[in-house]
Amino acid sequence: HVQLGESGGGSVQEGGSLALSCVVSGVTSTADTSNAYCFAWFRQFPGKAREGVAAIDGYGEVTYIDSVKGRFTISQHNDKNTLNLQMHSLKPEDTAMYTCAAVRAVSDHCYIGSWSLGANTYTYWGQGTQVTVS
Numbered sequence: 001h002v003q004l005g006e007s008g009g010g011s012v013q014e015g016g017s018l019a020l021s022c023v024v025s026g027v028t029s030t031a032d033t034s035n036a037y038c039f040a041w042f043r044q045f046p047g048k049a050r051e052g053v054a055a056i057d058g059y060g061e062v063t064y065i066d067s068v069k070g071r072f073t074i075s076q077h078n079d080k081n082t083l084n085l086q087m088h089s090l091k092p093e094d095t096a097m098y099t100c101a102a103v104r105a106v107s108d109h110c111y112i113g114s115w116s117l118g119a120n121t122y123t124y125w126g127q128g129t130q131v132t133v134s
Contacts, residue, residue, distance in 0.1 A: 002026040002124040004083075004100050009129030016090050016133070022083040022100030022126055029080060035059055038103050038110040041074060041085045042119060043096035044128075050099070052117025054085060058110040065117060068094075090133045099128040 008020040020041070027037060035058030042050045054064045054074035062074050073086040083100050101122035103110070115121045 002102055002104075004102060004124055004126035006098065006100055006126045006129040009098060009131045011132040011134065012090055014090065014092060014133055017086070017088045018090065018131060020085040020087070020098055020100075020129060020131070022085075024081050024083060024102065027080070027102075033108050034080070036104050036108040036110055037080070038105065038112070038116065038121075039074075039076065039083045040101045040116065040122060041083075041098055042101055043094075043098045043131075045096050050119045051096075052119065053098070055112060055116035056083070057112040057116070058105070061112040063112050063116050087131070090131075092133050094131060095133050096131060097128040098131050100126045 003025045005023045012018050038057045040055035041053045043053050044050045053068055054072055056062045056074050071089045075084045102124040103122045
């Protein structure tokens with residue numbers, strides 16, 4: 001059973017930086033499944049639907065929502081058990097609950113696509129960590 005747990009949220013002044021981490025457990029990586037999962041970071045503003053921020057596929061390809069390009073970087077440790085989101089030049093409009101998500105591709109080969117920042121794509125979700133920029 002895949003479980004995700006975020007950390008690293010907090011309060012920061014405009015222009016500052018934060019690094020979020022998501023520990024992934026329950027994923028058994030073998031030679032046949034090492035590229036099976038896609039991961040993403042979402043954020044949710046009060047009263048709004050979740051918004052996909054960044055995603056990474058089983059091969060390390062990434063995609064971002066336009067508003068964070070050049071400021072946020074998504075990455076994984078080599079063992080793919082930790083997902084990171086480095087956030088720089090933070091703005092008040094980045095204030096939200098940030099959540100990591102994962103999905104295993106049916107084919108065991110997960111690729112970036114038009115679906116990568118859609119909440120409906122993902123099966124597993126963390127509890128979220130609050131980011132506040134003032």
